[in-house]
Amino acid sequence: MRAVYMRELGSYFSSMIAYITVGLLLVILGLVLWVFPDFSLLQTPFASVDALFEIAPMIFMFLIPAFTMRTFAEEKQTATLEILLTRPISAWQIIIGKYLATLSWLAIALLPTIIYVISIYKLGSPPGNIDLGQIAASYIGLFLLGAVFCAIGVFASSQTSNQIVAFVMAVFFCFVFYYGFYFISRIASFSGTIDGLIQSLGIDYHYNSISRGVIDTRDLLYFFCLIGLCLTWTWVSISKRN
Amino acid sequence: MSILVSHLSKHFGTQKAVQDVSFQVGKGEILGFLGPNGAGKTTTMRMITGYLAADSGEIIINNIKVTEENQAIKAQIGYLPENNPLYLDMYVREYLSYIARVYKIKNPSKRIEEVIGMTGLDIESHKLIKTLSKGYRQRVGLAQAILHDPEVLILDEPTSGLDPNQLIEIRQLIRELGKEKTILLSTHIMQEVQALCDRVVIINKGVIVGDGNIHMLSQNLSKAYRVVVTFSREVNENTLREIKGYVSHDRSDMSNYTITGEEDTLNEAIFDFAVSKNLKILEMTTQRESVENIFQQLTQPS
Numbered sequence: 094m095r096a097v098y099m100r101e102l103g104s105y106f107s108s109m110i111a112y113i114t115v116g117l118l119l120v121i122l123g124l125v126l127w128v129f130p131d132f133s134l135l136q137t138p139f140a141s142v143d144a145l146f147e148i149a150p151m152i153f154m155f156l157i158p159a160f161t162m163r164t165f166a167e168e169k170q171t172a173t174l175e176i177l178l179t180r181p182i183s184a185w186q187i188i189i190g191k192y193l194a195t196l197s198w199l200a201i202a203l204l205p206t207i208i209y210v211i212s213i214y215k216l217g218s219p220p221g222n223i224d225l226g227q228i229a230a231s232y233i234g235l236f237l238l239g240a241v242f243c244a245i246g247v248f249a250s251s252q253t254s255n256q257i258v259a260f261v262m263a264v265f266f267c268f269v270f271y272y273g274f275y276f277i278s279r280i281a282s283f284s285g286t287i288d289g290l291i292q293s294l295g296i297d298y299h300y301n302s303i304s305r306g307v308i309d310t311r312d313l314l315y316f317f318c319l320i321g322l323c324l325t326w327t328w329v330s331i332s333k334r335n
Numbered sequence: 336m337s338i339l340v341s342h343l344s345k346h347f348g349t350q351k352a353v354q355d356v357s358f359q360v361g362k363g364e365i366l367g368f369l370g371p372n373g374a375g376k377t378t379t380m381r382m383i384t385g386y387l388a389a390d391s392g393e394i395i396i397n398n399i400k401v402t403e404e405n406q407a408i409k410a411q412i413g414y415l416p417e418n419n420p421l422y423l424d425m426y427v428r429e430y431l432s433y434i435a436r437v438y439k440i441k442n443p444s445k446r447i448e449e450v451i452g453m454t455g456l457d458i459e460s461h462k463l464i465k466t467l468s469k470g471y472r473q474r475v476g477l478a479q480a481i482l483h484d485p486e487v488l489i490l491d492e493p494t495s496g497l498d499p500n501q502l503i504e505i506r507q508l509i510r511e512l513g514k515e516k517t518i519l520l521s522t523h524i525m526q527e528v529q530a531l532c533d534r535v536v537i538i539n540k541g542v543i544v545g546d547g548n549i550h551m552l553s554q555n556l557s558k559a560y561r562v563v564v565t566f567s568r569e570v571n572e573n574t575l576r577e578i579k580g581y582v583s584h585d586r587s588d589m590s591n592y593t594i595t596g597e598e599d600t601l602n603e604a605i606f607d608f609a610v611s612k613n614l615k616i617l618e619m620t621t622q623r624e625s626v627e628n629i630f631q632q633l634t635q636p637s
Contacts, residue, residue, distance in 0.1 A: 099433075099436070127501075171423070172417075172418065175381075176414075176479070178386055179386050180407070181410040218452070221601070
């Protein structure tokens with residue numbers, strides 16, 4: 094598992110993939126949050142970085158599938174997966190190794206945004222007038238959301254040997270899980286009956302719940318179940334090969 | 336027995352890829368696995384390495400049954416898959432140390448240097464794999480297969496696409512390895528089998544059609560032994576039947592005949608025949624059955 098993890102991480106950072114994706118994320122976030130007026134942190138009447146946690150999921154929805162699309166699809170395409178699966182290493186070890194590598198990338202991508210928090214902390218009037226507890230919870234929420242997107246991306250990648258198919262599939266599933274359930278729950282015939290239940294299937298429901306600053310075990314459980322489900326499906330498609 | 340395959344079958348949908356295949360490879364033997372493209376060689380090898388699960392039948396390597404889940408057995412097999420898949424964006428040493436880590440090899444750097452020396456990769460070992468020529472990529476493929484010093488080597492078309500010089504070098508390497516290890520190598524190139532293998536198993540349409548050493552296989556075929564002979568004058572074709580061990584003959588021109596018959600006695604019998612008929616033999620050539628002919632005869636659609 095460690096070998097796979099190290100190789101994946103090594104290949105992200107020895108090629109342009111990691112630099113481009115992290116760079117792109119930070120450029121978009123920087124422009125939207127500091128330069129363009131619509132979501133600018135400088136324009137908000139309070140010292141808060143809420144806009145970051147609203148914008149980031151939308152960028153993740155495209156960026157994470159783009160980043161994870163190669164995990165298995167490329168190895169299937171070049172048949173190197175056959176090399177791996179005939180070594181004394183189980184399919185689970187390969188999946189977990191690769192998944193942890195994407196999570197490490199996610200952590201590295203999110204780390205520089207702490208500068209935004211520090212900036213707003215300093216700019217507050219008086220300085221430090223900011224709810225750090227809520228921000229910490231929001232970061233946990235954002236990381237979990239990214240982790241689910243990564244799991245969806247890895248799953249989509251394991252379904253095909255074509256990276257573009259993997260990307261489109263992953264974007265679609267991320268969208269369905271993030272916005273889709275909310276939209277479905279707005280259908281008039283569900284109103285007042287099961288709309289709450291349908292909403293609670295979506296990622297945004299749990300993400301917003303954590304973002305408020307309360308880390309509820311139900312929300313954590315939801316994220317972990319979703320990740321577990323995606324990785325199990327990945328395992329199913331990797332181990333059945335006919 | 337190092338590799339024991341018994342009654343192995345595999346279907347892909349309705350297509351029978353491998354049907355009731357049984358053979359064995361002894362310790363220290365190089366077995367050639369010969370067959371036309373699509374005969375089921377790769378499928379069989381994938382099952383032996385545990386990459387594919389068989390529908391029925393079993394594979395035993397060094398007295399341990401191969402299953403998809405069995406991780407221990409995989410450490411005893413070195414496998415070079417078809418088309419030699421490699422991570423093109425890795426350096427040779429980086430790739431080998433990755434494989435070493437997967438196998439949890441102790442003292443990996445020493446072993447990697449050893450293998451690089453064995454496969455003749457020294458001058459190319461600092462390069463990216465994608466910048467290597469096909470011959471060197473093949474060496475990297477072989478290097479990763481032997482890195483953990485396995486007892487059994489499964490090589491799927493190890494020499495496909497190499498130029499004649501590389502071919503000789505890679506064969507030399509395989510021959511060296513074969514002194515200590517059990518090797519199963521697949522190919523559709525007949526000369527390879529003659530050059531390398533102790534024994535050959537011929538597979539066609541998923542069924543084994545021949546198993547044995549090359550000499551024995553040629554004997555088993557009816558049209559196995561031919562002698563082309565030119566007599567000093569034409570003979571009555573019916574009298575050719577008097578030759579001891581005669582099976583059939585062909586007349587190519589005036590006094591030139593291709594006579595097929597029993598291997599042990601045919602040459603002498605033709606000579607005796609010529610003497611008895613007062614003929615002179617101007618030319619006589621033995622046509623030993625080449626692996627190519629055996630292969631064609633066994634795998635031709637009939």
